[in-house]
Amino acid sequence: MSHHVVILGGSYGGIAAMRRLSKYPELKITLIDQHPYHFLQTEGYELISSNTSFEETIVSLPSLCANFENVTFQHRTVDSINPQKKVILLPDGNCTYDTLIIALGSVTKRFKCDTTVYNYSSGAKSLRGALRLNQFFQDELYKRLESAKQAKENFNIIIGGAGLSGVEIAAGMQHFFNRYYRTNTLSCATLHIHLIASRETVLNGMHPHIIKIATKRLKKLRVKVHTQSRIASIDKHEAVLTNESKIPFDFMIFAGGTTSTPCLETFNVEKNKKGQIVVDKYLRSKTYDNIYVIGDAAAFINKRGKPLPPTAQTAIQSGEIAANNLIRSLHNKPLKQANMHIKGIAIALGGKYAAIDLGFIHFHGYPAYLVKKLIERLYKWPLWWLASKGFTKINSCEI
Numbered sequence: 042m043s044h045h046v047v048i049l050g051g052s053y054g055g056i057a058a059m060r061r062l063s064k065y066p067e068l069k070i071t072l073i074d075q076h077p078y079h080f081l082q083t084e085g086y087e088l089i090s091s092n093t094s095f096e097e098t099i100v101s102l103p104s105l106c107a108n109f110e111n112v113t114f115q116h117r118t119v120d121s122i123n124p125q126k127k128v129i130l131l132p133d134g135n136c137t138y139d140t141l142i143i144a145l146g147s148v149t150k151r152f153k154c155d156t157t158v159y160n161y162s163s164g165a166k167s168l169r170g171a172l173r174l175n176q177f178f179q180d181e182l183y184k185r186l187e188s189a190k191q192a193k194e195n196f197n198i199i200i201g202g203a204g205l206s207g208v209e210i211a212a213g214m215q216h217f218f219n220r221y222y223r224t225n226t227l228s229c230a231t232l233h234i235h236l237i238a239s240r241e242t243v244l245n246g247m248h249p250h251i252i253k254i255a256t257k258r259l260k261k262l263r264v265k266v267h268t269q270s271r272i273a274s275i276d277k278h279e280a281v282l283t284n285e286s287k288i289p290f291d292f293m294i295f296a297g298g299t300t301s302t303p304c305l306e307t308f309n310v311e312k313n314k315k316g317q318i319v320v321d322k323y324l325r326s327k328t329y330d331n332i333y334v335i336g337d338a339a340a341f342i343n344k345r346g347k348p349l350p351p352t353a354q355t356a357i358q359s360g361e362i363a364a365n366n367l368i369r370s371l372h373n374k375p376l377k378q379a380n381m382h383i384k385g386i387a388i389a390l391g392g393k394y395a396a397i398d399l400g401f402i403h404f405h406g407y408p409a410y411l412v413k414k415l416i417e418r419l420y421k422w423p424l425w426w427l428a429s430k431g432f433t434k435i436n437s438c439e440i
């Protein structure tokens with residue numbers, strides 16, 4: 042009887058594991074995701090700032106999976122996991138497994154406050170969230186174009202959190218607004234993006250050179266950066282920072298932190314403060330050796346014992362490592378220790394401008410933008426090619 046591997050989450054981590062495992066016909070693989078597409082979060086900033094259309098930021102999961110004889114895709118939402126019974130609980134039935142790979146990512150952490158504020162906030166980690174943000178801004182800009190009076194009114198956006206995603210969104214949106222206002226000969230003096238950084242700088246923890254470049258670029262774009270402050274409280278239209286300054290806002294985006302996806306809340310294993318599952322050196326849950334955890338859902342540490350930031354590249358690496366270890370365990374071979382590391386960071390800084398940190402070399406501007414685009418395409422194009430092959434296969438079967 043074939044060994045049943047269930048992968049929860051069809052994004053960077055889940056797809057990497059699925060592709061590696063699909064090479065072993067003795068395995069039966071089920072990939073489950075709440076969406077029938079893989080959203081390319083790393084291109085979300087382009088969608089928010091209207092530099093790309095939404096179909097450029099997705100890969101169809103049914104079409105992708107159709108390429109592999111031993112892979113089945115299920116478009117379903119996971120309710121919870123029962124590890125004792127080796128069962129995934131789904132709203133419309135259950136799914137059993139022999140080995141489980143959890144690749145459920147993380148969700149934007151919501152600010153603890155009056156729930157009415159949520160009408161004025163949104164996260165950028167989902168296609169829905171990114172589209173909502175984009176449509177909201179398009180709408181606001183349209184109103185300003187129509188009405189000279191409205192164009193003169195202040196419009197404030199707060200972005201809480203100045204890590205990679207907060208900085209990319211702030212720079213992308215401000216660049217978009219500046220360009221839009223210039224093209225339509227409107228004054229953008231009344232539009233402000235406030236980026237709130239809890240530490241002394243944006244991109245805390247990154248290379249000082251990259252921090253310097255990003256800070257300079259944000260200033261040039263006229264993003265208002267508030268350092269060493271956090272949002273202390275918010276009501277419907279005003280945020281109070283810990284340094285007591287008050288910022289009125291029309292829209293707020295939280296990019297200040299993530300937490301585990303709700304269906305993992307009842308999964309009773311060791312987790313860190315961010316709700317990420319603590320894994321052993323082979324990427325298995327410390328309690329269940331038939332459960333691997335990869336991507337943003339897992340708490341990784343590097344060789345020096347330091348926590349690794351959640352990124353698409355660590356999600357892909359961990360997916361491949363977990364899949365290799367799963368195969369090794371089935372072939373009774375010793376498992377290999379995961380050596381997770383960040384190869385480099387590419388940060389989009391609005392328009393055709395980016396900064397790249399490869400450890401031994403840093404560069405920025407248009408060349409860095411071209412390299413970032415190349416990295417994105419080298420990831421997306423093979424998946425699109427496979428999805429288009431899978432789509433043809435599905436359709437030829439239906440005729």
Ligand SMILES: Cc1cc2nc3c(=O)[nH]c(=O)nc-3n(C[C@H](O)[C@H](O)[C@H](O)COP(=O)(O)OP(=O)(O)OC[C@H]3O[C@@H](n4cnc5c(N)ncnc54)[C@H](O)[C@@H]3O)c2cc1C
Nearest residue numbers: 050052053054075082119145146206336337351352353354
């Ligand atoms: C704006 C932005 C920019 C970024 N830029 C970069 C960058 O330049 N470089 C980089 O390396 N990283 C970047 N990141 C981080 C990167 O996108 C994440 O680290 C990466 O997406 C993690 O991949 P993952 O596979 O672990 O999880 P995710 O990509 O979060 O995917 C989780 C999957 O699980 C599914 N899922 C969740 N809950 C359920 C459920 N209950 N039932 C069924 N399915 C479920 C989701 O639908 C999703 O498909 C960026 C993130 C953001 C938000």
